[in-house]
Amino acid sequence: MEENHSVAIVGDNPEALLLSVLYAEAGISNYLVGPFGDDGRTHANRPGLEEALWLLGIFKKSGKIRIRPDYDQLPLSQVKTLILTTHASRPDQTNALEMTVRNLAHGLATGTSLAFTGLCKPHYTSSVVKSIIENHGGLKMGVDLNLYYVPLFWAGEGIREFKEKRKVLAGFDGSFSTAFQEELLWVFPTLSLISKVEVAEASGLYCAVSREVSRALDLELAKISEAHGVNYDEVLELCRDTRITLTERSNPIPERESIGTSIALSNSQRRNGPRLVRAAHSVNEEYQSQIVDMIRRALVHCGYPFRRSKVAILGTDGLLKNPWSKPESPPLIESLRKKGARVSLYPGEIGSQPWAQMIGDHARVESSLLRTIANANCTVVALPKLSALELDADQLATEMNRPGAICDLTRVLEASNVEKAGLFYTTIGRGTLDT
Structure with a gap:
């Protein structure tokens, strides 16, 4: 593979980061354009x-990845x-994307392979x-350069799972550059070619939408289990043992979960639009309030009021709206503070300093x-885990x-061990709480 930096990846989301390190891992040097410098940003652990x-730190030192804060600094020639x-989801993101494409179009060299990967x-x-x-670029697709679509969406999985x-890969009129195909195969071992770009766009979008619908079903079934005094985790285990298909539990990243539905619901009429998708989105937006209610009931079970009780939060998995982007305080912290609880946060091994600056006195x-x-x-x-x-x-x-x-949101502790130690154990869908 070429050692010069002939690949540029532009974006401000996790997919850009993952794609850049996977390219570098495959031996392909690249520019990564976006907010990936040492800016002290917080992110989901x-x-x-x-x-x-x-890996980004390693490849930056070796020179395999060169970070550029803005695409104006790219040697497009x-x-x-x-x-x-x-992702073309919210209006601000869509406008920023289209502005980026417009500004890049002027400098694209003849023979460039351009791939769009957002939902x-x-x-x-x-x-x-x-x-x-x-x-805006005066270039003819299929003649001066090639345009492809590759739906990429990171849903919180490990980098190996994302890669595999x-x-x-969708190309217009079934036209595919052999060089670009080979390049992608170095990065992703399993690649399917399709000539209908709109079908590839729909497949990426629908997969993301189905995740939010499944997540909503998971939360609704968990709520029903709680109401009937049934442990939802045991129900899922039994379904797996008997080969009955039922939604798998996962720890959501709220903003990630809603990317697909935001796109699907945009410009759709409420009366004739996708009602199930809209309902699922509404259910998932209630996840944070479900957590607050679970904490309230756990405190009541132990004989404590919300006010002046100390609530310790270990980690931020599933609590952040943005896993990567503008740092912001987890909504759960603000909800607990408003109810009078004293909150302490251990963000994990990613460092406490940026979190302290962001959260302030909340x-x-x-x-x-241990101090937490x-x-x-x-x-x-x-x-x-x-x-x-x-x-x-x-x-x-x-x-x-x-x-x-x-309150075990990520279900990493054994309930029996916690109860044996003399503590009360619960999680979403565990139907043992006092109401």
Whole structure:
């Protein structure tokens, strides 16, 4: 493969980061354009992001990846492959994407392979991206350069899983550059070719939408289980054992979950639009309030009011609106603070300083897990499995107030071990709470 930086990846989301490190891992040097410098931003402590950031540091030092804060700094005359990763979801994102395409079009070199990978409505690539390039760049698709669509969506999985998922490459009129195909195969081992771009656009969008619908079903079934005093995790386990298909539980990233539905619902009429998708989106928006209600009931079970109770939060998995983008305080912290609880946060191994600056006096941010849970009445566990290896039920019981409650959002603790240590254990869908 060429050692010069002939590939540029432009975007401000996790897909851009993952794509850049996977290219570098495959031996293909590249420019990464976006907010990926040492800016102290916070992010979800998901294994996929953690590993990608670690690899980014290595490849930056080796020179395989060169970060550029803005596309104006790209040597477009040397770029042979240009990849745009922004999702065409919210109006501000769509406007920014179209402005980027318009500004890049002037400098694209003849023979460039341009790939758009963001989720979008069917026909968006042809009606918007293709039209902008031809109108503002004076280049003819299929003659002066090639345009492709590759639906990419990171749903919180590890970097290996993201790499090994089957990818789709769509080209206009069935035209595919052999060089670009070979390049992608170095990065993604399983690649399917399709000549209908709008079908590829729909497949990427519908897969993302189905995730939110499945997540909504998961939350609704969990709520029914709670009402009937049934443990939803046990129901899922039985369904797996008996080969009955039922939605799998996952820890959501709220803004990620809603990208597909935001696109699907945009410009649709409420009366004749996709009602199930709209309902699923509404159900998932209630997830944070479900967590608050679970904490309230756990405190009541232990004999504590919300006001002045100490709630310790370990990790931020599933609590952040933006896994990567503008740093913001988890909505859960603000909800708990408004109810009078004292909140302490252990963000995980990603460092406490940027979190302390972001959250301010809304919560006490600790770099030590033990200091976070000291004298807590309730501990909310939102750590991914790999980051939760240090958790020990007996140690939690020693440090916390008694009686104490554990709300295990990521289900990384064994309920029996927690209860044996003398603490009350619950999670979403565990139908054992006092009402």
